Amino acid sequence: MLEAQGLNVAYGDATALWDLSLTVGKGEIVSVLGPNGAGKTTLVNAVARLLPIRGGRLMLDGADVTGLAAQEMCGRGVGLIPEGRRLFVKMTVEENLELGSFRRAARDARNQTRERVYDMFPILRERRRQIAGTLSGGQQQMVAIGRALMAQPRLLLIDEPSLGLAPVVVEQVFETIRAIHASGVSILLIEQNVTRALAVVQRAYVLEGGRIVAEGRPRDLAAHPHIREAYLGAEA
Amino acid sequence: MKRSRHAGIAIVAVAAVALLFLPAARIPAFYESFLYLIFYWIALATSWNILSGYAHYLSFGHGAFFGAGVYTTATLTTKYDIAFLWTVPAAAAVAALLAAGIGAVVFRLDRLRGELFALLTLAVAFVLATIVLNTPIDGGPGVYLSSVPLPKFGVGPTATIYLMGLVLAVIAVGAAYFIARSRLGLGLFAIHDDEDVAEAKGVPTFRYKMIAFAVSAAIAGAVGAVHAVYVGYVTVGGTFDINVAVYVVLMSVLGGMRHWLGPAVGATVIAASLYAFTSGDQVIIGRAIVALGLILVIVLLPDGVVPTALARWRRWLRLPPAKAAAVAAAPPRMAPGEAVVGADAAAPVLACADVQKSFGGIHALRGVSLALHPGEILGLVGPNGSGKTTLINVITGQYRRDSGSIALAGREIGGLAAHRIAALGVARTYQIPRPFAHLTALDNVVLAGSFGRLRGDPDTMRGEAQYWLEFAGLGGHAHRLPGELNLHQRKFLELARALAARPRILMLDEVLAGLTPNEIETAIALVRRIRDTGAAIVFVEHNMRAVLQLSDRLVVLNYGQVIAAGKPRDVVREPDVIAAYLGSANA
């Protein structure tokens, strides 16, 4: 589904990603872990084409998308749930959802998809005319997820969904992510919370200082000494 | 920097003295006139820059102050027969009052300050013109000043006007220089980068903007007074046209808006080129060329000529970059009457009683009461939207509370302006660091120290600022701009900056967010050392493990109310807290 080959991405003057290669297979759910400053969000933004790629290639469904603009990725089935939600805060819940369905195919199915989103998150149906900026963090996350689903994505990029949310809400969010994966969407998940991420994915990469330093299945990674110290040690 | 600064002063001084004696050389009046016009533009551009360049409040109404000066002199000399020399300070005063009036209206706004100020000042010039045109001040036909007697400073009237122009230019440049090096200037530069943070660090932003605006206008008014007798016949159309507004902007942008000599250089270059076109038609084209030039300069040379040239000159001479000289760290002064940590620990240093704050329909704080004791680290937790950051903003004065009391060491601070609260000893860091982007790390800390609880002169603060940078582990980065630091370093710069203000209470807003586990360990150790210096700390965090490790006491907020307070281990087990925030998985 998604393949990055030797990506070099710069953030301003500094190179943020060095020779980075990863894959997300069709229907897979894969996570990229790593400390802050390692480049996880830079990676997501590069894949979403919000940042220019200086070297290497990005392939989506076998096609080279390295040179595409961000607007075009949406049309190819890539959905984004950005770090910090980033809803259109002055617009209503319904308008936010509507703006998700830009793709022609998605627009035709707009009403159905919207109803499905409301089924998934009943509270949004109640608050559909409420201004998005006035919702709580957890509710905003639901809108962000709903907005991304409106585009009927085949590959979903999720950036730090648990950031700033209370543990109870984080539970719900990860349940939703499981459900979305079960419906056939490929997922690339960036997450700070290592325990939760490893509990839900099939494979994970570890990013540090802009490079992939480890890859494997959750069981194997959890036992990796480096990870243990740096991350799970803090959680133990 | 010292070398080039001294060079700059030397050049200006030599030039001023040389120009002073020029009339004695009996050069033709044409040259005196030409030089006078250059002085005229130097004074106008430099005075404009004092507010608009230093603080980034672009004014398009400089012509209004100039015009106010022109007509003050015109009216006082022709209608009231007052001696010309007395009308110059009067013109300056009228212009300053006009500026104060505008400032009083606009400078208190929160949103759109810069934009509204710019457009409002543009409108002012034309409204003033209308008023002058429709009242007996001018009434239409213009005012003749050719028969106004001038003081005898030189060998003739042109020499006198020349000398007055020179004096005004020197005054303008001198004012720009001294302000740039003063506390006022540092405050203005901070306002330029981030006015809200400047206010939160103790800079009296309203007062400083008013002072800068008034000084700027006063000089322009004085220039107007002199110019009135230079032209001899003033009309509304000729005085209040768009020229002054456009030219001073270009001159300052071209020369460099952050430098005291920048506008003078820009003015000299442009005025000299401009007066090569002398006939009427060409003046119109000249204006278009100036406007076009402004666009080009903005796009191509945004920093202006002087700073770019200085940087090139330094590189050419292979001098090290500016201010590379290391500053020796000086231990901080003791606050007067500062008790040893732990003494009188019974009385709270911060006491909030039933504090409420609503934004429209949203009740962010529904009656929060808490107390912070000296030497204590108070953890403040709660789900997203529970009001933690709002509480910090209310305590620091960024928002005004709706009701309830906030007392700092027994003194009510609830209704005070943010900069006064900062000066009383309340400091905070920002979740996403907000350093002053154009000031070095050292200057960021110097600013906080100069306007903090133990106010000081920027120059003498540098040693102490270096101390605090080293305390936060940033000693080697003193001369770097914040943009060159990574997130971790910028967070610690926030801490150094807050500490330099010698606060009684320090509020840390999610200081650990975005740090690696190792960095978190360093930060926790640093927070403990901060507590040991005597400040009481309010520690807002989501990282529960760090909060439990660090806090002496814990307060839990939910929906704008305190739902639990006490020893961390106990609070964490209360059913309300578990239900609202932690979820059963962590109980």
Next chain:
Amino acid sequence: MPSWTLLGQALISGVLIGGLYGLLGLGLTLSWGLLHLINIAYFGLAFLGAYLTFELGTKHGVPPWYAAALIVPAFFVLGAALHWMLARLRVTGLVSLLVTFSLIVIIETAIHWTWTADFQRFEHHYLKESLRLGRFFIPTLELMAFGIAAVLSVVVWAWLRYSYFGKAVRAAAQDPAIAAAFGIDHKRNALLLSGVCAAAAAIAGVFIALTTTLAPAQMFAWFGVVFAVVIIGGLGNPLGALVAGVLIGMAESIAMAVIAPAWAPVVAFSLLILLLIWQPRWL
């Protein structure tokens, strides 16, 4: 104290000119509110359009309606090009104000150079009649100007509020990167919006030529009104601009009737100052 008839007449003419004020402010309010560019150049373009209408009408005998048919599409393209240039140069915020301010000065100079500083009046015979409503006369031309301005404001407002394009523009104004991630081509949308603003300015210009006396210096005198309209009406709000324009127009006309015509520019400005002092929440 003037008679009630006179006051009533003043009110009517104030309302009618208010429509024109709103239209003049449309470009600035939309670009400031939605494109984050303080583009006062549209205002300059309106006056250029006025002079072009005058030129085509007096020197070439082109009726204003045909002139409009030529000028409006041309200015649409000009507006898009202007925005393209500003976007290309990456100017935003206060810098955009500086740049567009310089552009206005250039436009004013060009007008001055071409048509001189003399006052010019487009002498025409179109629609000199007035409708009669009781004791009051409603000049047809001004009524038409108001009608077109009002319709345009409402149409633009509805377009921004209900159409996908409008929502896309508003979304991109809040968060351009995320809007792009959802497929919104803000660059293209902005060009379209900018073209519409310039076209509205052109229409305003045609009516300015038909109903007022032209002089290059006049441009800056109108500036205060336009600025007041934009601030009082709320950034990015086309209906607000219309309402603000009408309010200011009425206040000005009353002032002119009660005090003296020359004081009109001060009225808008004073209203603005009062508003800024009072600081309502929606400002």
